[in-house]
């Protein structure tokens with residue numbers, strides 16, 4: 181855990197270092213599936229299998245990450261002796277323009293964001309430094325346009341408070357923690373507080389409806405590595421909600437927002453509903469088995485079914501935004517589709533951000549400013565945008581239900597297997613690293629210039 185914390189750029193003074201607390205009496209009761217590859221593959225299999233059945237209203241729990249003892253069945257009233265915690269996983273965002281470059285460094289230093297070939301992983305941090313410095317001016321412009329920083333910390337704190345209140349109204353007392361991946365409050369700080377508070381059951385809830393290796397996957401991996409290293413945390417019963425895009429409460433809440441926003445057009449039935457999702461590089465889906473695109477398509481189809489059931493039969497389309505650099509990201513691209521729709525004579529368009537549940541730079545700057553302007557220039561006359569869910573009460577209430585449903589499935593990580601495995605992996609990695617550094621260390625610049633795959637990975641983030 182300390183290693184994870186120290187590998188980040190930390191500016192503020194409010195970062196807490198981890199401290200050890202007494203080992204709890206929980207018995208380890210499950211197996212832990214440790215390799216990254218198997219995690220991604222089994223996630224994909226789980227999604228594919230369940231999408232055949234009626235999965236509306238259910239939540240995908242931790243298939244392939246932590247396994248559960250499915251026979252346990254606590255209800256809120258049986259949990260009075262427990263100290264329940266819920267940890268909300270989110271991305272984090274720079275709070276001032278000064279934070280932008282170190283925030284970008286943390287993002288690009290994440291091996292789930294820049295996926296270097298194994299041989300080149302020792303270049304992760306130098307590359308992150310280089311890319312973050314080069315990208316910072318462009319990112320700063322975006323953050324300056326939305327008031328000088330990201331609203332993510334404030335909104336996530338509000339969601340945490342709203343979730344706590346919703347859980348209380350459903351008779352579950354719980355502490356709700358915010359764990360950001362790339363900025364304050366960092367995951368390590370949340371974990372420190374969870375230990376300090378003596379939490380005895382934990383639900384992990386990523387604030388991304390759909391699972392991607394680059395978002396929920398990355399945050400969950402970090403939590404796993406912290407928990408594995410710690411005798412208390414590795415015995416703590418934990419339940420992870422990996423994705424929840426198919427829950428009926430979420431689908432209804434999205435449909436409510438769309439239905440309401442359609443009324444602001446003079447001819448609501450003529451409006452094109454334009455879902456705009458954050459993209460990922462296409463290799464994530466096609467090579468690494470990221471279920472993100474499948475989940476996104478299923479999510480859109482469920483929202484449209486719900487609207488249809490309400491008598492709303494508008495045309496709709498899905499496109500992907502926010503690509504970085506020239507490599508292929510998921511298609512079609514939002515900017516291209518907007519231009520095409522304008523050329524085809526679409527006059528009324530309602531943009532629906534669908535991969536994230538709070539306002540952030542990509543809704544406030546990219547959609548509301550850049551895409552709006554592009555759409556109007558392309559012939560679209562009436563533009564609208566659905567707000568992010570934020571603290572919408574039906575949505576928060578559904579998240580509370582998801583937590584309550586996940587709680588009985590909580591079970592501890594088995595530290596033994598995973599620790600042994602990671603230790604032997606580590607010593608292999610050390611030898612490989614040593615040899616690599618010895619032979620290639622002084623030729624980094626040469627290597628960088630002459631390996632095309634590395635160059636394309638690098639270009640991807642500028």
Ligand SMILES: C=CC1=C(C)c2cc3[nH]c(cc4nc(cc5[nH]c(cc1n2)c(C)c5CCC(=O)O)C(CCC(=O)O)=C4C)c(C)c3C=C
Nearest residue numbers: 273274293319330332392394395458459460535536540541
């Ligand atoms: C589902 C949501 C998201 C996915 C998938 C995702 C993948 C992804 N993102 C980058 C690079 C950047 N993302 C940045 C900001 C950012 N990303 C998300 C969400 C997803 N990212 C959010 C909510 C935010 C904004 C946070 C905020 O401050 O409001 C940035 C920084 C901004 C910028 O410079 O554009 C970068 C860079 C990659 C490479 C990636 C998949 C591999």
Ligand SMILES: [Fe+2]
Nearest residue numbers: 271458459502
């Ligand atoms: Fe992003």
